[in-house]
Amino acid sequence: MITLSLCFSHYCQFGPSIFGWCWWPIEATHLRKDNLNRLNPLQSRALSNQRLRIAFGIDNAFTSHEVNRVKTFTAQAKSLINLSPSAWSLLSDTTHRNMRRSIIDRTGDCNGETRIQVVDLVHTLTLRMVLHVLFSMEEEAFNLPDRCFIELASAINSTWIMSKTERTPPRFENNSRLQNAILAIFPPTQDLSPQNNPLNMILPGFDTMWRIVLRMFIEIGFSTGVPHSEWRTQLAAFARTPSKAAFVQRPGLDAVSVEHLVNEALRLYPPTKRLYRAFQYYESSAVEVKATDIEEAHTAEHIWGPSVMSFDPRRWHTLENTQKQSFSPFGKKPVVCPAQSAFGPMVIGLIVGVLFMELGDDWILGSTEDRHGNLHPGIKLSNERDSYQYLYLARVDDRLAS
Template structure:
């Protein structure tokens, strides 16, 4: 975070309270039972993995207008702002979030135990490879492994059906339409705004640092990039 700044207690953090209320209008953020953070924090593992990957992509790709788009959304996290396309490149915060979810699905594989109606026979567990569906060049083109939010301007029906970051009907996550993508965008925008351009990503692992600098798709394993840290930028 910026030098000299400290994290206030939640009761004194009026900015965070206001941003939560912009999404959860009917909640009492000061009520321990009704606080929306009770919904957010249990999704720690999967939520923060996509937040971290998305943040790392925007910090290393060098597209300043993408960062500006996410910061603008975090400063006014309403649905209209989420879908608003930038005058610079016709890219919205929604496009950026969905492209991050496509390349870095929080749950790479979904397992379901299926039993045919009327059958008493135990069926094997079926595994859906979400990561493979969302990075298949046959559906997404030769740039399937590249972070390209412009693809969301116009999707084919095959691409729409292959985007399963929140599962598929009838087992689709209820957060898929609004809450999930927007809260990811909110957290990434806040991180970019608070950390600013004075800090860059670093690692003591040479191979890991090379990955960060390459601009290529990052690994999405659960324990990847545990050694990455923020380094204060030194002006030459």
């Protein structure tokens, strides 16, 4: 076991190279040719994520440097997300059913309007999807009230923020709110020890997924995508019958596929904005943590062109080599998220498509603050964790009646 005192360096940017972007920190082998890392890639990733291990009480592929543990966890995750066509069909049906359940569960009279908080809706849909796929809890998740998922999401978000901003991260064993939120969904006898903590699976599936779903929904439904009704129609059609063929299909004059829409959302709003790796050099006993800025690589004008901050899925018709190399929403080798190849992008398209299909034209976007007006085409949305808490959906009939 590595027992080194960590010296967290200031956030470092590693800018463009002749290959488009410099990915040495992610590869975790070296920062420069003469500055080799004594830590192997698993050690490098695990050490840089120790604050998450402490705050969430987890022991998974992101926080462990033990080869067998990482292999076992990764193999289990790959097996669970390798969905057959019938499993995709069931997931579609379940997500539609969950969406309808949430509309019923979350609607209530508020100053004459029926409102649903957008963030709460996305949190609930994503968590129910995670429980269905990763825990085989389809019916159990459906039968639980939305408030259980909203509380778990809130507890996760507040813990994550504290783990990143406080000098000493809070310890999971002292976080009664987070533990109670987990046990409200799982049996009270659930083992919350590091290797058995449900957050081992929940965090990788939920925490990265909901933020990209939220921004893609806002971008396509209420900002750049407003004049492109065919994008919403296509997402809804994919959500009805999700398949790889439907995901890459390019209908219409724009020839924009669901894959293009998801990739453009992942480019502008990467679910992991920065990837951290730990380094220990041969001439030093200290361990430094360096960050690679994924978001900056995805929005570099010299790579993506002058319209880099605009949501434009048509840019994916033809990509230059530097753009392909700079696009890394699921990490880079040697450690890449298992959901990269199919499940991650397809389930993002599925959830967003279900949102559009089930909401139809019966709901409009509202805001409890004046900032609603900042949703303008061509202006990049905020990618901060606590953004858009003020947005809600209101029934059109209720709005007109009031």
